[in-house]
Structures are given as structure tokens and as C-alpha cells.
Amino acid sequence: MVANIKTIAFQGVEAVSVEVQVHLAPGQNAFTVVGLPDKSVAESRERVRAALSAVGLALPYDRITINLSPADLPKEGSHYDLPIALGLLVAMGALPQSAVADYLVMGELGLDGSLIGVPGALPAAMAALAKNYGLICPADCGPEAAWSGLAAPDKPGIVAAAHLLETVNHLRGHQLLPPPQTRAAPSAGDLPDMADIRGQKEVRLALEVAAIGGHNLLMSGPPGAGKSMLAARLPGILPQLNAGERLEISVIESLSSKRGGVRLADRRPFRSPHHSASMAALIGGGRQARPGEISLAHCGVLFLDELPEFSRQTLDALR
Template sequence: MVARINTLAFQGMNAVKVDVQVHLSPGKMVFNTVGLPDKAIGESRERVRSALSAIGLGLPPERITVNLAPADLPKEGSHYDLPIALGLMVAMGALPAEAVDGFVAIGELSLDGRIGGVPGALPAAMAAMSWGLCLICPADCGPEAAWSGLGAPDNQGIIAAEHILQLISHLRETQTLPPPEPRIETAHEDMPDMSDVRGQPEARLALEVAAAGGHNLLLTGPPGAGKSMLAARLPGILPPLQSRQRLEVTMIKSLSCGGSGVNMASHRPFRAPHHSASMAALIGGGRQAKPGEISLSHNGVLFLDELPEFSRQTLDVLRQPIETGEVEIARAEAHITHPAKFQLVAAMNPCRCGHANDPELACRRIPQCINEYLVRLSGPLLDRFDIRIEVPPVSSRDMLSPDSGESSADIARRVEHAQNIQFNRNQGCLNANLDGELLRDLARPDEEGQALIDKITNEAISSKLTARGYIRIIRVARTIADLDGCEHLAARHVASAMV
């Protein structure tokens, strides 16, 4: 007899069904695991042995073979412990086969029989629902899995147990475990507010335009000008996450967490990796190509402080995800696509010493200091920034002023209104992603605006303005016009976009 139970393997955000097959055969007791397992799965035999021993079940004196089918699919992680243990108990006769029929099981076993949390509970529940199956998962992951709506309205299709004894009692119908209740992420009440920013009217406007149109933003200025302070306040003026976006953000967090379970996302992610981050950390990697920083910032903001301090090779890999909104990671054992629709905000000094524009503080190596610092940034990468703005030092008068700036809530209302205008045009995206015929149709200027655009076009060759740079100006001008409530582009909108 071969005992079977379903589990899964993750390929990016997608789950593939895995059939756990347990077979007992005559011979010396050997516990073999086959089917391309990694080290964690190989070690599961000891965790399963100890967990079953802790509840009074000894392994039979027979050869135990556990097959994870399909055998050619790479598998990793400790979430195979629980399905292996359940399959083994069915093979031993400790559980009836029908008790685990129709379930997908995930969970890590501790040596005393407790069921520990594992990453990916929400994607696992979504996959189980698409397969018409129920889910067995750790109690720590139950609230996360409950957001899938499996067995709605009471989440009866999810069994979340803390200990394997509780699970056995539930499957034998001698005890009933309550269905898990979903939890939402606590809102950040201490989220940085734009009212903390003193002065910087141009930078504040640039941040508002970037938020309204989804434009990438590059802030350049001396140390202490407030570049990082401004970037940290961008999520606070962005519109709330929509239902689909919240689910996507939560699923990515679930795959990247340590297994303690995650709550449903309530706000847009803000990721600020250190400039020493590797290419794999930024775009994703590892044996199973886990999500990187650009995927963890999906539907949110990726902030790269000290931009030229990142390696040039690491920065250049961002160019394709910025255009496509996803990243494809090709490995020998896997070819995985992760979502990566993020808004890029970067900050940098004008040179290594940071004071190139201040004759009194600048070092003696100007302009060599500037050239050596900026040479790390490629032209194609800089072309991906729709808005580039100089952030000057804040004057002492502005710093000591008792008058606070406009709050994030007030700016967020204008940003949301501008985005509603864009979506009501049925353009299907924010202005930052407009291109081709759609951009030409929606960014029609008036006579003065057309005259200014013609002037830009005629001077494009002499000013080295690329085609992408020209389109960038039109996109930003369209967003400024939306904030202004104008249907057509006026000369003032084009002029503001060129500043």
C-alpha cells in the first residue's frame, strides 16, 4: 500500500502540486527521501522521527520510502515535514486514508511535535483553493491563510493546528479546531508626514508630481538638504492600496518571511536597501530565486540612497524591470518571474565630497571629484528617471520657522484626484507608463504648448535630448496638467516639466 497526501512546491509566487507518497516494505528499517530534496528535506526524517516518538508513535521496523512526485521538480524548505509525517501515519494505520484525502498540508515539525510556521501560507491557500482542496497549516500561519477565503465565509477549508496531536484529534473527529480568523496589518500611525519638511517648495512639488503620475524621481543635493527625509514621505501621499494590490503585496511578503506568518498589508511598501546590497539581494536570487528588494517594493517605493555608491552592474539590472514591471530570473534549476512594479526614488550628492556647488566647502579636486563620482551611473539608467531635481540646503530661516508645511493628507487628496482623472480616461495606467499612440492622444497641447514642444524638438539634437528624454517631458507635463485640472497641455505645464 502507498499512502498519499498533497503538498506543494513554490516557483516564485506560483505553487506546483506535489504528491507525497509513503511506502513501507519488508527489510531493514531505512528512512529514504527521494525526489530531488534539498538538505532541509533530508533532515526532515529526524524531525519526523522525533515528533512521532514524542506522541508515542514509533517507526515500524520496515523500510520506509518517501517519494516527492514529480521527482524532477526541485524542492526545498521545511514545510514538507508535516505532509511526510501524515503520510507515514496513514501508511502505519494510525490515520485512515480518507482523513487526509482532499487536503494540502504544509508545516515544519519540532522535535516535541509542535507545528512551526513556514513561509508562503497565503500562496499555498490560494493554490489549494484553485485545486479544489482544503489546507492544513501551522497555527501561526492560519490568520494569513484565512485571507484567501478558502472555505468562506467561515474559513472551514483551513485547519490550523499548534501541535500534531491536535491535528490528529481533529482529523479523527474527536476534537474540532476553530477556523482561523484573518488579521490586518496595523496601520503606521507614526508614518512620516510632509508637514515636517521645512522649505524646499520645488522638491515638495516634485514629490507630489511623482506621486500623482507614478514617475521615478532623482534627488540631487548636498548632505543634510533633506533628500532622504523627502523620499521617506512619498508613501504617505500615495493613494491606498487596492484589494488586488494588497493581496499581491501580502503574498510576496509571505514568501519572504521567516515562517511566523504575515498580516494583510495595509499600506504601500517602502524599501531602502543599503548601497552594499548585491545584485541577487536587489532583483532576487538563491537556489529557488526568492523575491528581492524590487519585488518586495512591488506596488510601493524603492528608495536607493547614495545612488552612485551602488555597483554599476547592480544598478543596470534595474533598467528592464523598470520598463516591464516584472523581473525574470533564469537559473539552471528554475526560470521564475516575480512582479516588480515599483516606483524608484534615488538620492545622491553632486560629488563625493557633496559640496560641488558651494565654493567655500568644495574640495580641491573639482571637477575631477564630480566626474569620478557620476561616472558610476550609466546614461540609460538616468534616462529612466522622469523627474530630476536639485535639492538645495535648507536656510536657517526656513529651519527655524514655526510654520509647518502642508500635511501629507492634504497632498494625498490632490494626488488621488489626479490619479482618478488618469484612470477615468481609460488609459489603463498612470502617466509614467504612457507610450506610443496613447501618449500622443492624451498629451495634446494647446497652441502655445505646441510651440514650446516644437522648440524642444528642434533643439533636441543640439541639446543631446534622447527620444526617451522627450517622452519623459511629455509624460511629466501630462501629470502636471492633471494636477492643475486641465484637459490639454499648456505651455506652463511643458515648461514646468522641463525645469
């Protein structure tokens, strides 16, 4: 029998639908994952096998084939563990297909069956909301996913459990989990105050104009003239974020986080990368595509202190 579980892959900040298809066929004992998995996805076999045995289930002595469809889209990250495990449970008859039909699933599994947070819960929840699905994710990702509004009473909801067994019990209706609650960001303390600056009327006017109009600003002057000091005080005079911008900033933060648990942004980002930062660190990309400094500064400020020290290639790439 074939079981289908819906999950996602990330292309930049876009969440692309991916289907995990699990097929059990009588025959030689084998477990293969196909559909362009990277190393972390291929290794999920071992985590899934251990996690299922931790909840008292042995994998059938069959030929198990997992296909991540569309097959030509490269899949990376550890969030395919949980959809693969739930797909196997459906294929083995331990869970009805209808119990998971309305959910997007994401999450990493520990060998003991615990669910480990993954990046991207907020964009995943937003994708689920757009398609009118619910979201099954690790408990650590629950509060972050709840910011999407998916946990509202009239929506399919978020199932955020700390263990595979809790997820399965919830889906079978044995032990209901409470919907996750959003967590407010702890106030990050006061920003450096523009009132610390003595004089410098023209530069302050230029900073104000740049802050309101979203303009680029180049400061040049002798050492000790106060350039770094003035730039550090720019975040304090930036306009308030609106709801859409807060969500946009948080989506990027969510994708670059390691274990999820991102809180909703309450202020504009101020990024000041060192001039020795690599091109991938600044503009994003690399083997595992992650947002770069320029993306992390979305709706905020990218401050390049000691600008002439940055390499020509990075400045060109930023341009």
C-alpha cells in the same frame, strides 16, 4: 501500500503542486526521501521520526520510501515535514486516506511533535482555494492563511493546529479545532508628513506626479538640500491600496518571512536598501530563492539613497 498527500513547492511567488508519496515495503529497515530534496527536506526524516514517537507511534520496521513528485523539481524548505508525517500515518493505517484527500498540507515539525510556522502560508492557501482544497498548516500560519478567504463557511477550510496530535485528532473527528481568524495589522504609526517640508514647490509637485502616475524619480542636488527628507515623505502621499494589491504585497511578504504569521499589508512598502547590499539581496535569488528588495517594494517605493554609491552590476541588474 502507497499514501498520497498534496503539498506545494514555491517557484518565485507561484505555488506548484507537489505530491508526497509514501511507500512501505517489507524488508530491510530503511527511510529514504527521493525527489530532489535539499538538505532541510532530507533532514525531515529525523524530525518526523521523533515527532511520531512523541505522539506514541513508532515507525514500522519496514523499508520506507518517500517520493516528492514531480521528481525533477528541486524541493527546499522545512514545510514538507507535516505532509511526510501525515503520509506515514496514512500508510501505517493510523489515518484514513479520505481524511486528508481534500487538503494541501504544509508545516515544520519539532521533535516533540509541535508544529512550527513556515513561510508562504498565504500563497499556499490561495493555491488551495483555486483547486477547491482545504489547507492543513501550523497554528502560527492560520491567521495569515485565513486572509485568502479559505476559512469561509462554504469552503473546505483551514486546519491550523499547534501540535501533530491535534491535527490528527481533528482529521479523525475526535477533537474539532476552531477555524483560524484573520488578524488586523497593528497600525504602524504615522508616516513622515510632507507638511514638514518648507518651500521646494517643484520637487513636491514632481513627487506628487510620481506618486500618482507610478513614475521613476531621480533627485540630484547639493548635500543638505533635503533629498532624503523629501523621499522619506513619499509614502505619505501614495494612493490607498486596493484589495488585490494588499494581497499581492502580503504574498511576497509571506514568502520572505521566516516563521509565517504575516499580517495583511495596509500600506505601500517603502524599501531603502543600503548601497552595500548584495545583488541577491536586491533582485532576489541566492541559494534559497527569496524575494529581493525590488520584489519587496512591489506596489510601493524602492528608494536608492546615495545612488552613485551602488555598484554598477547591481544597478544594471535592477534595470
